[in-house]
Amino acid sequence: MATIGLDGTQLTPSQHQIQLRRAVIASTVGTAIEWYDFFLYSTVTGLVFAKLFFPHSDPWVGTLEAFAIYAVGFVARPIGAAIFGHYGDRIGRKSTLIATLLLMGLATAAVARPISSSVAISVDLRPMRSP
Numbered sequence: 517m518a519t520i521g522l523d524g525t526q527l528t529p530s531q532h533q534i535q536l537r538r539a540v541i542a543s544t545v546g547t548a549i550e551w552y553d554f555f556l557y558s559t560v561t562g563l564v565f566a567k568l569f570f571p572h573s574d575p576w577v578g579t580l581e582a583f584a585i586y587a588v589g590f591v592a593r594p595i596g597a598a599i600f601g602h603y604g605d606r607i608g609r610k611s612t613l614i615a616t617l618l619l620m621g622l623a624t625a626a627v628a629r630p631i632s633s634s635v636a637i638s639v640d641l642r643p644m645r646s647p
Contacts, residue, residue, distance in 0.1 A: 561586045
């Protein structure tokens, strides 16, 4: 079986091995980072998000609500991969990567907005008066 490079020329077996090794290493590192992200997020979901995002709920119900949001994100990732994979093939992987990073950054900022406003409200900004 002949292996064709990006420029249309045939790769030698040693070049093919190098390309294959690079692809395996890159996908392994990417998968490890993704699952580490899921591990951290699931830990924080169970420990922090119920109190932070659902303070008026019962602790048990707040934890379930936090894990429901986690489940939505878990299900949405493969759907997003299919959609953005399609666009990556059509308009280019680099511009699609930039678009996904921009969307993730905006989503992170949108999630952090209620946190920063609640922290700002809880901080007493009145100047201290001397007696």
